[in-house]
Amino acid sequence: MTDQQDTQPSDPGDAPEVTSANPGTRLTELASGHESNPTEGRETVFQLDKVTISYSGKPAICDVDLSVHRNLVTAFIGPSGCGKTTLLRSLNRMNDLIPGASVDGRISYHGHDLNGSNVDPVELRRRIGMVFQRPNPFPKSIYDNVAYGMRLHGMKDDLDGRVERALTHAALWDEVKDRLKASALSLSGGQQQRLCIARALAIEPDVVLMDEPASALDPISTQHVEDLVESLKAEYTIIIVTHNMQQSARVADITAFFSVDVRDDGSRSGVLVEHGPTSDLFIRPSDPRTEAYVTGRFG
Amino acid sequence: MSAQDDRNPLTVVSPRSRRRKLQGRLMELLASFAALVAIVVLLVVIFSVAKRGLPAVNADLFTQVAAPFGVEGGGIKNAIVGTLIMTAMATAMAVPIGVLLAIFDTEFAPPQVSVAIRMTLNVLAGVPTIVIGIFIFGLVVVSNGQSAFAASIALAIIILPVIARATEEVLLLVPSTLREGSMALGATRARTVVSVILPSAFGGIVTATIVGVARAAGETAPILFTSSIFANAVVTDPSQPMASMPFAIFTNSESPSHHDQQVAWAAALLLMAFVLLGSITGRLLSLRTRRQIEQMR
Secondary structure, X not given: OXXXXXXXXXXXXXXOOOOOOOHHHHHHHHHHOOOOOOOOOOOEEEEEEEEEEEEOOEEEEEEEEEEEEOOOXXXXXXXXXXXXXXXXXXXXXXXXXXXXXXXXXEEEEOOXXXXXXXXXXXXXXXXXXXXXXXXXXXXXXXHHHHHHHHHHOOOOOOHHHHXXXXXXXXXXXXXXXXXXXXXXXXXXXXXXXXXXXXXXHHOOOOEEEXXXXXXXXXXXXXXXXXXXXXXXXXXXXXXXXXXXXXXHHHHOOEEEEEEEEEOOOOOEEEEEEEXXXXXXXXXXXXXXXXXXXXXXXXX | OOHHHHXXXXXXXXXXXXXXXXXXXXXXXXXXXXHHHHHHHHHXXXXXXXXXXXXXXXXXXXXXXXXXXXXXXXXXXXXXXXXXXXXXXXXXXXXXXXXXXXXXXHHHOOHHHHHHHHHHHHHHHHOOHHHXXXXXXXXXXXXXXXXXXXXXXXXXXXXXXXXXXXXXXXXXXXXXXXXXXXXXXXXXXXXXXXXXXXXXXXXXXXXXXXXXXXXXXXXXXXXXXXXXXXXXXXXXXXXXXXXOHHHHHHHHHHOOOHHHHHHHHHHHHHHHHHHHHHHHHHHHHHHHHHHHHHHHO
């Protein structure tokens, strides 16, 4: 863990002034160290204490201590198999759907135990939305895709207006406003992914989890999605999993780096190596494994 | 060819590789031959039935009921109506159960239970239909007498595994990312099935139903026990036994009358056309569904 000292006092509500998705600009900013500690004064959304997630008793990721703060973009980066997606999926209990998956340790969401016996995963998932690795629109119209979650949760007043706002939010409205009744499958991959983001935003979540949301997209669509992430953090708390360091550098305020631990008996599991403001992690990594990864020596 | 070409390593063929090439060609030939045999058999059946049956296909066939014993003439109107009603009833019983079973099996059942269900369905699909006929005979007919209703229960049992397995297959084709997408929006499993899975798999379920209908229409053995003593009149009351196409083929072919034998061929042709049409429609629909689902991946 590397908690950076403040280099410059800053308003906690003031998001880092990044408007360009140009990695060069962003990296220069990072290198110049203009960022203050972005977590300063922000509410904690998730608090993870000694979290271990296992599949059929075999740990996939071990002993994670981490906090996620409001209105920031937190990135989980690391090589394949480090358990970053597993950890992400435990935050809205999508792992419940996998037989044999279990969580040890405590994950709290605004102070409440996420895995408490009285927690309703349905209610939880309404507050904690998710966008998947590959766009997965339902084989319905564009409109019905966005309206799906709202209908589930009885948000039926002004459905048209809500659909429009969600699509506008996801920067897709202008492209689809004339064909809302067309099948979502007729959209391009990048548009489909923004539709999935709109679908998640439509039910007014608190947090949006994104599992490598751009990994199946071309560079231009990727840039759209990244710009979107940047603009969404004013209203939402975002956690994004990526194995792409540049992406993390471009969009994340906080980056958590995970790696794979190989134990003596040959078994492997993911570990959280370090986390902190993205600039620190990339410019002054405190762990040699992080340094090796961010400088491209492995992964 | 020059001596240089002979030394080209890409053209040198060792005895070993020549043998392997021969084996490969032989296997290809055998497999092609087997495919050809299957197609030829089907064509011969269609052709011979059509040749004998077509001349007897006329309006009388559809509008006349079977003639009384010893009287020339008559059609199979009562058998057509009977088969339609019994098949419809069997389908109405088997489709809801089969589809729900498939949904339970693919969406809700724990893995061990789902394996057990699939095995049970496979065994049920392999039970000789005459055994199912005698089962319903003992269960229903002995106490209540023959009826179209009893026959349709037997037919429903026969097509249940057909419908359930075909539905399962298409449900499994629906990408799991759609399930996750729906659950991540806070949908329950049941809601996900109703709103996302079933609409995606609808075409496949229709296919399963058509294949089941085609199967039920052609089944003969269970009819023998359950609906084979009937009047030569159109019956629409399911508590009474009804005539049926397969049984009409059988009885007419046993008749000494040339006309009746002609009618048997015509009925066989009709039944075969119905089943073929069903299978082909089912097949085409299923291809379409598969393509649609492929798009969702």
